[in-house]
Amino acid sequence: MSADPSTEVGEDIERCWCCGSTDRPDRMVRLGNHPEVHLCVRCAHFVHQQAWRIEDGDKHGPATFARDRLRGLRSEVMRRGLHRNKFVGGMLRRLGKHLP
Ligand SMILES: [Zn+2]
Structure with missing residues (x-):
């Protein structure tokens, strides 16, 4: 495997430039001026949260x-690992998608 994160894994699979995970091309976000970069x-x-x-x-x-305050x-929550808690983790992760 190449160290270049832009390397396409397969015809229907691409690799995220940030974390290296793979997914279908239609599930990746491309940068406007650099479509070769996909997240x-x-x-x-x-990235959106960091920009905000x-x-x-x-x-x-x-x-x-x-x-x-919500970011804090x-x-x-993440420092304490509550987002991985088997009882409240799922709810916290879903809630986190809607918060800044
Ligand atoms: Zn990623």
């Missing part, structure tokens, strides 16, 4: 404050 949906959500966090760094207001809560 899995999970990494695309992560950076944009919020320049803003002030109640919505920004609330998003910042998410970090604490």
